Amino acid sequence: MNAEHTIALWLLALVYMGIIWWKAPKQVSASGFFKGKHADGKDPSFGLLIASAAISWIFAKSIVNAADLSQAFGFWGGVGYGVYYLSFVVAGIAFYLIRTRTAYTSLPAFLRGKYGLVGMRLFLLAVGIRLYNEIWSNTKVVGSFFGPEGGSQYWLAVLVFTVFTVIYTWRGGLRSSLLTDAFQMVFAGLLLAITLFVISPPLIREWPPATPDMTGSALTFALLAFLQIFSYPFHDPVMTDRAFITSPRTMLKGFIAAGLLSGAFIVLFSLVGLYARLQGEGSGPAVLSVSAALGLPMLLIFNVMMLTSAGSTLDSTFSSAGKLSILDWKSRQAIAPNSVRRARGVIVALAILGNLPLLTIYMGDQIGPAVIAATTISGTMVxxxxxxxxxxxxxxxxxxxxxxxxxxxxxxxxxxxxxxxxxxxxxxxxxxxxxxxxxxxxxxxxxxxxxxxxxxxxxxxxx
Structure with missing residues (x-):
């Protein structure tokens, strides 16, 4: 990547950060910080719930994974990854039944009531591992767009992106995450439309068929995803926190809509992997190879899409970590006066510790941790x-x-x-x-x- 490309990437990143800073609230109440409530105490709107739930599951790592699976296995590879988004339907129905048939106001409280304090805390430890994985797996994707892994531009991008996301989440918690998610969802949709407009003509002319062996591998992955949707969503606080911030009926409708929206986004974006196959790009992440082949404008578009998707995931991860460690761990319903301050300390600590796995590139692993492992392995463990x-x-x-x-x-x-x-x-x-x-x-x-x-x-x- 030459100097002009690098400068353009950073200028666009600064524009993105400026807009997010403008959209993020400057001051919120404790209920806004932990529960996403409006300044007047009202619950988040239906539209805000859909946008936030959807974009928070369009992870940067998921975009990369879907494109890579499509590149490796054909169209069914991307569809296989899209199966994960049926998690919204499973979780929506489960949480609707929990909320309408019991008086519990959070999943940890439900687990404590059903299985005791030890069970609840074991669950929260598993959730903590998930939150930890979300940090490095998304910052790694962002950094890779600015330079080769381990290079100065790579580390600078990881540092700037992490610090920026920490700052606005530190100020507003879940409320910041919800409000910025709405913009990020609209922006991601626009970028997807531009991407499809560019790559569709050659795909329509010559749809690359998958070989029988590739199809078998893709369907195997789809089965893996299907098996995991019955457990995977419950250890994702990005989803479980949003399941209790609106009425049960609103939540159920919102979750189904968010699942359809984010699942369709992932499957459509996986066409980038098919485009990579068509162009003979057989090695390396499909997103990086295609963006480089299409020139600077598409490189910039892909870069902003990664910033958008990773940002929406990271701010949700940070806000969920604060709530988990300060409220959920002790099953607190009331918010103590110092709760927000303590949650902010957790956010900063997680930001630092969550990026440490990226250092494994200096420990004999020349490609660092694999981003898809953050999905498949954690999903198996729970x-x-x-x-x-x-x-x-x-x-x-x-x-x-x-x-x-x-x-x-x-x-x-x-x-x-x-x-x-x-x-x-x-x-x-x-x-x-x-x-x-x-x-x-x-x-x-x-x-x-x-x-x-x-x-x-x-x-x-x-x-």
């Missing part, structure tokens, strides 16, 4: 949340939680660090995600069986 949430109408106790939670956590850990321990028969499907799919399939069955055993024991003890 597979036990599926029965814990979706089967909570059965007789429950702390035993249910542990018999469902720990098998998923152990299997996910083994898959992440020692995959060679799994026998060949554990793989389901074909391609690089066959083992992960098998572990999730059998693991989900094991977690559900454990939950049922806990329910039988709890029922027998109560008779």
């Amino acid at each position: 597979m036990g949340l599926a029965p814990i949430i979706l089967l909570s109408f059965l007789p429950t106790s702390a035993l249910n939680f542990h018999l469902a939670f720990w098998p998923g956590l152990i299997l996910g850990g083994l898959l992440a660090f020692t995959p060679s321990l799994f026998p060949a028969w554990a793989a389901v499907g074909s391609g690089k995600y066959a083992l992960a799919t098998g572990v999730n399939l059998y693991g989900l069955g094991l977690c559900t069986f454990g939950f049922f055993m806990g329910s039988l024991y709890t029922y027998a003890q109560g008779r």
Whole structure:
């Protein structure tokens, strides 16, 4: 990348940051900071809920992953990643039932009531791992657009982007996240339309077909995503926090609309990967190779899209981390006078610690941590949340939680660090995600069986 390109990227980044700074509130109440309420105490609007939920799930890492999967496996690779966005439907229905049939005002409070304090805190620790992964996996994508990984421009972009997002989230918490999300969603939609306008003509003329082997690999990944949608959304505080800030009916309609909107966005953007295949770009991230091939204007558009998507995810991550550590951990409903100040300290600490995995490039890993691992591995480790949430109408106790939670956590850990321990028969499907799919399939069955055993024991003890 030459000096002119670098200057153009930074000028556009400054424009983006200026607009976000203008949209972010300068001062909010404690209820606005933690619950996103308006200055007059009103709940966020229906439109704001849809825009915020949708753009907060259009992660920078998800955009990159969808394009790479489409480049590797054909169109069905992008569709496979889009399956994750059915999480909104699963979560919307589950939270609607929780909110209309119980008096709980948050997911952690619900888990404590059903499974006890230890279960709730184990859940929050799993959520904390998810929040941690969201930091580096998104800042890495942003930095890669400014320069090669490990270079000075790469690190400068990571630093500036992280600090800027911390500052406006530090000031406004969840309210800042909601208001800036609305702008980011509109802007991302406009950038997607421009991208499709540029890449569509050659795709229409010569739709690159996927080979049978590629199709099998893509469908394997789609099955993996489908298995994870029954647990994945429940360890995402970006989603769970927004499930309790409006009325149950508004939330359900908003979640379904947000899922359709963000899922369609991801599938459409994955066409960038098909374009990369058509142009013979077979190595490296599809987004980077296509933006470089199309010249400076498209490079700038892709760069702003990454800033937009990563920014919406990071500010939501920071605000959720503040609420989790200060309110949820101790099941507090009332907001203490010093709660906001303490939450701001958590935001700063997470911003620093969350970027440390990027340093692994200096520890023998020449490409750093893989961004797709932040999705597939964390989703595997929490597979036990599926029965814990979706089967909570059965007789429950702390035993249910542990018999469902720990098998998923152990299997996910083994898959992440020692995959060679799994026998060949554990793989389901074909391609690089066959083992992960098998572990999730059998693991989900094991977690559900454990939950049922806990329910039988709890029922027998109560008779």
